[in-house]
Amino acid sequence: MSNYLILNSFIKGKVDTTLFTKHIDNDILIVQIYIDDIIFEFTNKMLCKDFESYIKKEFEISMIGELNYFLGLKIKQRGDEIFSNQAKYIRELIKKFGLENLKISKTTMATTIKLHKDEQGKNVNIKFYRCMIGSLLYLMASRPHVIFSVCRCAGFHSYL
Secondary structure, eight states, X not given: OHHHHHHTTOEEXXXXXXXXXXXXXXXXXXXXXXXXXEEEEESSHHHHHHHHHHHHHHSOOOOOOSOOEETTEEEEEXXXXXXXXXXXXXXXXXXXXXXXXXXXXXXXXXXXXXXXXXXXXXXXXXXXXXXXXXXXHHHXXXXXXXXXHHXXXXXXXXXX
């Protein structure tokens, strides 16, 4: 797919190599590939129709329609605006890590709290901890207010 897009005048992203763009006059077509999913956005409906027709000639695809969920993000499009949130992803994390009964706080971790290793504490499952931190690192993309807390906790994985 990548080679096909490049052969058809798409430019591959330098930072995100799964992102491709094609400029035609003042319009742009953006294509994102994730494993076997393709998401594309455009500034001109004709670009969309053209892309759909020539991609169908080369590959067996099915058009699902407007994007609603992608990689844990709920996507809502209204007019010229696109909104995303990770509420479903957060609910799944809470359940996955058994945090349903924890006390909810409206504020994030105070920056003055000193974290230290509890020498008499119970051993932590390293795989479980790293999985939790990885999930929270992904969550930071849409919730920048948790960056400090997650990064502080992520720093402790080297002690495990």
